[in-house]
Amino acid sequence: MTAKTEVVTAGEPVAANRGHRKQLSEGARAERRLGWLLCAPAVVVMIVVAAFPIFYAIYLSLQRYDLRFPAQAHFVGLSNYGAVLSSSYWWHALMVTLIITVISVAAEFVFGMLLALLMFRTIFMRGTMRTISLIPYGIVTVAAAYGWQYAWTPNTGYLSALFGDSAPLTKTGTAIAIIILAEVWKTTPFMALLLMAGLSLVPEDLTKAARVDGASAWQRFTRVTLPLMKPAILVALLFRTLDAFRIFDNIYILTAGGNGTYSVSILGYDNLFRALNLGIGSAISILIFVCVAIIAVIYIKIFGAAAPGTGK
Amino acid sequence: MAATAKQKSGWITANIVTMLVMLIPVVWIFSLSFKDPSTITDPTFFPRKWTWANYSGIFSSSDFTRPLLNSIGIGLIATFISVLLASLAAYAVARLAFPGKSALVGMSLMIAMFPLISLATPLFNIERTLGLFNTWPGLIIPYIAFGLPLGIYTLSAFFREIPWELEKAAKMDGATPFQAFVRVIAPLAAPGMVTTAILVFLFCWNEFLLAFTLTATTAARTAPAALAFFTGSSQFAVPTGSISAAAVVITIPIVIFVLLFQRRIVAGLTSGAVKG
Numbered sequence: 073m074t075a076k077t078e079v080v081t082a083g084e085p086v087a088a089n090r091g092h093r094k095q096l097s098e099g100a101r102a103e104r105r106l107g108w109l110l111c112a113p114a115v116v117v118m119i120v121v122a123a124f125p126i127f128y129a130i131y132l133s134l135q136r137y138d139l140r141f142p143a144q145a146h147f148v149g150l151s152n153y154g155a156v157l158s159s160s161y162w163w164h165a166l167m168v169t170l171i172i173t174v175i176s177v178a179a180e181f182v183f184g185m186l187l188a189l190l191m192f193r194t195i196f197m198r199g200t201m202r203t204i205s206l207i208p209y210g211i212v213t214v215a216a217a218y219g220w221q222y223a224w225t226p227n228t229g230y231l232s233a234l235f236g237d238s239a240p241l242t243k244t245g246t247a248i249a250i251i252i253l254a255e256v257w258k259t260t261p262f263m264a265l266l267l268m269a270g271l272s273l274v275p276e277d278l279t280k281a282a283r284v285d286g287a288s289a290w291q292r293f294t295r296v297t298l299p300l301m302k303p304a305i306l307v308a309l310l311f312r313t314l315d316a317f318r319i320f321d322n323i324y325i326l327t328a329g330g331n332g333t334y335s336v337s338i339l340g341y342d343n344l345f346r347a348l349n350l351g352i353g354s355a356i357s358i359l360i361f362v363c364v365a366i367i368a369v370i371y372i373k374i375f376g377a378a379a380p381g382t383g384k
Numbered sequence: 385m386a387a388t389a390k391q392k393s394g395w396i397t398a399n400i401v402t403m404l405v406m407l408i409p410v411v412w413i414f415s416l417s418f419k420d421p422s423t424i425t426d427p428t429f430f431p432r433k434w435t436w437a438n439y440s441g442i443f444s445s446s447d448f449t450r451p452l453l454n455s456i457g458i459g460l461i462a463t464f465i466s467v468l469l470a471s472l473a474a475y476a477v478a479r480l481a482f483p484g485k486s487a488l489v490g491m492s493l494m495i496a497m498f499p500l501i502s503l504a505t506p507l508f509n510i511e512r513t514l515g516l517f518n519t520w521p522g523l524i525i526p527y528i529a530f531g532l533p534l535g536i537y538t539l540s541a542f543f544r545e546i547p548w549e550l551e552k553a554a555k556m557d558g559a560t561p562f563q564a565f566v567r568v569i570a571p572l573a574a575p576g577m578v579t580t581a582i583l584v585f586l587f588c589w590n591e592f593l594l595a596f597t598l599t600a601t602t603a604a605r606t607a608p609a610a611l612a613f614f615t616g617s618s619q620f621a622v623p624t625g626s627i628s629a630a631a632v633v634i635t636i637p638i639v640i641f642v643l644l645f646q647r648r649i650v651a652g653l654t655s656g657a658v659k660g
Contacts, residue, residue: 102561104481107480108476111473111476111477114469114472114532115473117532121507121528122503126498128506128509201402205406206642206643210635210643211639212589212607212631212635214592215413218611219409219628222628227427228425230412230428321593336501337499337500344508353505360499360501
């Protein structure tokens with residue numbers, strides 16, 4: 073998933089000319105050395121903490137490795153993957169994760185766009201609106217999740233009381249709906265901020281011109297504003313989709329994955345830290361990683377989302 | 385263009401509905417945390433009997449005060465180191481031409497998208513071997529690594545906005561590139577660095593999965609993870625009140641923080657996204 077586009081800094085000639093390496097001036101060479109030197113600490117930390125463990129996880133996923141019997145660990149090839157992929161738990165978890173991801177990202181996009189338009193265009197209390205909208209972003213996910221959990225607990229929660237003292241968190245369908253609600257409430261402001269940044273890039277003249285030409289507000293929005301916002305929209309959707317796919321906190325607090333509400337991350341956690349099966353758990357981890365990579369490739373290749381930071 | 389009365393009332397209604405949706409869940413946790421334990425099973429929105437007992441309860445036990453201290457310490461140290469390393473790399477990305485730059489950007493992007501659960505196991509195993517499990521460094525090091533992509537991304541967007549003629553001027557006056565960085569650019573870059581620090585700190589403060597899996601006791605467990613281990617003040621009491629009070633305590637500083645630095649946070653979150 074390495075970014076293929078060359079990073080070009082605006083207003084600066086690209087100094088490193090690869091065809092003429094020997095002719096590099098002393099200054100260009102010093103610049104190169106400084107570039108590597110400045111990046112080195114960050115690169116080392118990222119390799120040690122993120123890249124190396126991923127390879128270690130691949131290695132672990134090829135072992136039969138039960139933490140309770142570490143001495144019996146041995147190489148088993150791909151059989152952990154076979155066990156995971158032939159297990160209905162994995163496919164159920166994947167299904168739940170995809171449902172949560174698709175519905176919450178779609179809802180966040182709609183509400184985020186409405187919130188962005190509201191924050192951008194409102195004539196009243198604009199400052200207060202923007203401030204209050206940041207609160208769900210700032211709140212700790214776990215804290216908010218407990219709030220939702222208690223709100224839906226019979227005999228404790230106002231929402232549960234409102235819906236006839238039901239216990240929605242104990243039923244798969246309603247529990248997933250509440251997980252999505254918690255997720256959407258928490259992250260819509262983030263989506264709105266990214267979309268608002270895109271909105272501010274749409275030139276006022278264009279929408280005015282469309283209005284003069286007799287376009288309705290809806291036409292102006294779908295034909296002028298949306299197409300111009302496409303890059304910002306794709307980046308926002310990419311970020312949120314990948315983030316929603318690894319959902320853990322909200323589910324863990326709301327249902328702990330009970331009643332068929334477990335996501336792939338919860339399944340991985342249960343295998344790793346409850347069943348203490350490092351082999352199976354690592355295989356699940358790697359499969360999640362592969363799913364995330366596939367989602368990113370779909371966004372970047374099919375929808376043409378520019379990977380952020382690639383200068384596009 | 386004067387707004388018509390109809391437009392006015394439309395905006396006002398939309399604003400009020402939005403604010404209520406944003407605020408009600410927060411007010412609910414507050415109100416829960418003030419409910420007297422005897423009325424906690426009373427599903428009214430506001431407490432009928434107010435009490436500070438839940439707060440005095442959590443602050444009299446190291447089950448909460450120690451994790452709170454861990455959260456603050458681990459968050460501050462990880463943020464400091466992360467922003468320091470990220471500014472070095474972001475300067476290079478924004479400013480210097482060197483081979484391997486797109487590989488670096490690609491790598492940090494990949495790490496930003498990593499599913500954390502994929503790293504929880506290998507890190508758990510590695511840290512147990514190295515004796516880092518359940519220690520501050522055991523959480524600080526991963527937090528630095530996950531703060532870095534966010535930091536490099538945000539800071540390089542900020543660094544591109546700096547008037548670089550000043551750097552040239554400094555170089556003409558005989559400064560080395562390193563001196564130009566430390567003496568001229570770093571002070572100009574400070575606002576961007578503060579913003580980045582806020583975002584990285586918010587990440588550390590919020591993080592749950594690693595805090596939950598890489599710790600075993602309150603020696604290093606941070607506050608969000610500690611909430612999940614709360615029990616009531618007595619063995620038989622439900623911990624609803626204490627958890628709500630603790631949730632409020634870990635939320636308030638962040639909400640105040642977010643409100644104070646609102647502009648910076650918005651600028652930081654959106655800078656990279658649109659300007660790329």
